[in-house]
Amino acid sequence: MGLALFLFCALPADALQTPRDGTCFVYPTPATGNQAWVVFNMSQGGTANISIYNEAGDLAAGISEIESAGVQQVPLDLTYYRRGIYLCRVVLSFDAGGGQTLALFKFMVRH
Numbered sequence: 330m331g332l333a334l335f336l337f338c339a340l341p342a343d344a345l346q347t348p349r350d351g352t353c354f355v356y357p358t359p360a361t362g363n364q365a366w367v368v369f370n371m372s373q374g375g376t377a378n379i380s381i382y383n384e385a386g387d388l389a390a391g392i393s394e395i396e397s398a399g400v401q402q403v404p405l406d407l408t409y410y411r412r413g414i415y416l417c418r419v420v421l422s423f424d425a426g427g428g429q430t431l432a433l434f435k436f437m438v439r440h
Contacts, residue, residue, distance in 0.1 A: 347370065347400055348368055348369050348370050348400070350370065350372075351429065351431055351432055352369070352431055352432050352434070353367060353368060353369035353417060353419045353431045353432070353434050354367075354368050354369075354434055354436075355367055355368070355405070355415075355417055355434060355436035356368055358436040358437055359436070359437035359438065359439040360407055360410075360436065360437065360438045360439065360440065361439055361440050362407070362440060363406065363407050363408045363440070364404060364405070364406065364407060365404075365405045365407055365436070365438075366402045366403065366404055366405060367379055367392075367402070367403045367405055367417055367419065368400065368401065368402050368403075369400075369401055369419050369421075369431060370399065370400050370401070371396050371397065371398050371399060371400075371401055371421060371423075372398060372423075372429070373398045373423045373424065373425060374395075374396065374397045374398050374423070374424050375395070375396065375421055375422050375423035375424045375425075375428070376393060376394070376395055376396070376421070376422045377392075377393070377394050377395075377396050377401060377403065377419060377420075377421055378391070378392070378393050378419070378420045378421075378422070379391070379392040379393075379394075379403060379417065379418070379419050380392075380417070380418045380419075380420075381405070381415055381416070381417055381418075382415060382416045382418070383411075383413065383415055384413050384414050384415070389410065389415060390405070392405075407438055407440070410438045411438070412438055412439055412440065413437070413438060414435060414436075414437055415435070415436055415437070415438060416433050416434070416435055416436075417433065417434045417435075417436060418430070418431070418433055419431040
């Protein structure tokens with residue numbers, strides 16, 4: 330996998346859903362273009378560490394961002410991703426201490 334570049338893009342308003350507590354999702358799935366978003370809810374401000382793994386379990390991308398409380402949408406550049414199934418893991422570390430590991434989410438890239 331090549332180095333993924335991450336650009337700020339707004340998620341389409343009709344696509345935004347509120348993720349259930351402890352979960353994340355990738356929109357759209359299947360992803361047919363070069364851009365997708367990892368969406369999750371932060372109960373408080375802190376750091377979100379996002380890991381994307383390919384079907385073989387190899388790390389395809391790692392993102393670390395400082396986020397405020399609320400629903401977050403992190404852009405994911407899929408330009409160098411091959412067609413296939415990927416897993417998304419989001420680990421949150423809160424500024425006030427503690428953290429949360431969200432449930433793994435499976436998504437498909439089909440371009």
